[in-house]
Amino acid sequence: MYEVFEYTYNWFFTEIMTQSVPFFRPSIGQEEQDNILSVLKNGWLTTGIWCKKFEQAFAEYIGVKHCVAVNSATAALHLSVIASGIRPGEAVLVPTMTFVSTVEVLYYHNIHPILVDCDPKDLTMSAQDARCKLLQAREKGVRVTGVIPVHYAGKMVQMDWVESLVEEFDLKIIEDAAHCCCSKYFSNRHKKWFKKCPTSLTQCYSFYCTKCITTGGEGGIVATDSDELANKIRSLSLHGLSTNAWERFSEQGDAFYDITTLGYKYNLTDVAAAIGCAQLVKADHFTKHRIQAVAIYKKFLQGIPHISCLQDEPEHFLHSYHLFVIKLNTMQTLVSRDQLIQQLKIKHIVTSVHWKPLHLHSFYQKQGYTASSFPEATHAFNQIISLPLFPDITEEQIYHVVNTLKKLLTGG
Ligand SMILES: Cc1ncc(COP(=O)(O)O)c(C=O)c1O
Known part of the structure; x- marks a missing residue:
């Protein structure tokens, strides 16, 4: 029991002290x-x-x-x-x-x-x-x-x-x-x-x-x-x-x-x-929280140059936001998408990419696919980042992610 407590305590302590934001944390009650x-x-x-x-x-x-x-x-x-x-x-x-x-x-x-x-x-x-x-x-x-x-x-x-x-x-x-x-x-x-x-x-x-x-x-x-x-x-x-x-x-x-x-x-x-x-x-409750978190992300992201969000079209779709994916206009940023992911990681913010499209993987390239066969997916791959998102993510964590992104992108 003590070991479990000590582990959990250390984990939370590390997260708070370093302001780390995991990519995902399941909500288990x-x-x-x-x-x-x-x-x-x-x-x-x-x-x-x-x-x-x-x-x-x-x-x-x-x-x-x-x-x-x-x-x-x-x-x-x-x-x-x-x-x-x-x-x-x-x-x-x-x-x-x-x-x-x-x-x-x-x-x-x-x-x-x-x-x-x-x-x-x-x-x-x-x-x-x-x-x-x-x-x-x-x-x-x-x-x-x-x-x-x-x-x-x-x-x-x-x-x-x-x-x-x-x-x-x-x-x-x-x-x-x-x-x-x-x-x-x-x-x-x-x-x-x-x-x-x-x-x-x-x-x-x-x-x-x-x-x-x-x-x-x-x-x-x-x-x-x-x-x-x-x-x-x-x-x-x-x-x-x-x-x-x-x-x-x-x-x-x-x-x-x-x-x-x-x-x-x-x-x-x-x-x-x-x-x-x-x-x-709890599925609908989790979704409600993820949707709220995305709304907060979008509010904080406003005005940050070179970032755009994917279309969610709420009048035609209930988006369950398993992922929150943003696009980076890499032609205009100080850092590339990969550098940004690396620098966020150094600052204990874990992000991901969904996905490297199949035609860019070596197995599929051996089947004859090339980058130019799928121009939209190839282009998108160099721009996308999935930001941390889970039902219990806090407004402070979202602010920390966006603020760090902003600093890295603008050199501020
Ligand atoms: C689009 C898509 N299909 C299928 C799968 C496979 O899911 P599982 O890991 O449950 O096999 C994944 C996993 O991430 C996925 O993203």
């Missing part, structure tokens, strides 16, 4: 601790009733028929791709401005990613370039059967244009919603707000430690309205076992199971789901 304890006392640690509870609560929260809890968004995307019926040799549109998970799950099955440039206003996938890539593929006889839009930083892609494209080119949609949780978009087509696009097969969430809510470090969920997809994904997530196999140790469950397909070990544990249940109750 008594509720998470109580739930964990309840699982530990109950004695069933892996997939069980807490996973079921979490899945039901999350499905209700998003407004979908089914959720299947898994151990990461990467697993959620992988199983969605398999269950969708997209086949080896086919191609899928994906933004280059994304984390590698969105694309690696395609490579696992010899499905070809077709990378798409981004829209500079909010860094989501460019509607114009997506259409252009589909027409080029059609001309070359490449069979494109899917699209994975990525909801960037907590702002969803305007799915109306994706739905139009899907109708025109007969595509399946899998949403990468790793950065969302509380996000919504207003559909002009359907005249409604949506958390999940009604046409998408599945939507894949991440509960990694820095995300909108966490299941204790790692975790994910697949949301779907399809009974068939939910059953398939559930089975695939646990070795292809018949779907109620986890109940085999209970009095009600059958001691025997059948292996119905080639599967994976992607199930979530009850310990993780119990943390998720406590976090989900």
Whole structure:
């Protein structure tokens, strides 16, 4: 007990004395601790009733028929791709401005990613370039059967244009919603707000430690309205076992199971789901705090030269602000983006970059992509910085970040 106290004390003390600002700190309270304890006392640690509870609560929260809890968004995307019926040799549109998970799950099955440039206003996938890539593929006889839009930083892609494209080119949609949780978009087509696009097969969430809510470090969920997809994904997530196999140790469950397909070990544990249940109750509260923090950031950032924010368009989107990304006009600043990140680090302010687009990574360059193939994403990459943001960030911390930025940028 004393060691824990000493560690926590030292950590806080260091943070206060150095005015350090972490990039992210999860908000874990008594509720998470109580739930964990309840699982530990109950004695069933892996997939069980807490996973079921979490899945039901999350499905209700998003407004979908089914959720299947898994151990990461990467697993959620992988199983969605398999269950969708997209086949080896086919191609899928994906933004280059994304984390590698969105694309690696395609490579696992010899499905070809077709990378798409981004829209500079909010860094989501460019509607114009997506259409252009589909027409080029059609001309070359490449069979494109899917699209994975990525909801960037907590702002969803305007799915109306994706739905139009899907109708025109007969595509399946899998949403990468790793950065969302509380996000919504207003559909002009359907005249409604949506958390999940009604046409998408599945939507894949991440509960990694820095995300909108966490299941204790790692975790994910697949949301779907399809009974068939939910059953398939559930089975695939646990070795292809018949779907109620986890109940085999209970009095009600059958001691025997059948292996119905080639599967994976992607199930979530009850310990993780119990943390998720406590976090989900607070999800809207966390979002409210992140939105307030961004408003404070924007107020302090006003008047600082060479910095701009991405468009959030609140009349059409509920932005959950998993990340707060700013753009630096590096043509006019004293320091480059990389120097700025380094200098902020020296001053104990931790920032990040989301992301170095895929086409600039060596693996993808070996596939023939060049910087000039995606001019918007290449340009944006040199300008973007994700500033510290988490529900409990204080006004003083935000002021300290902005003030330090200002001094470094203006030499003041
Ligand atoms: C857009 C996007 N998709 C997928 C993932 C993968 O999430 P996970 O770490 O839960 O597998 C991430 C992770 O940061 C992400 O940013």
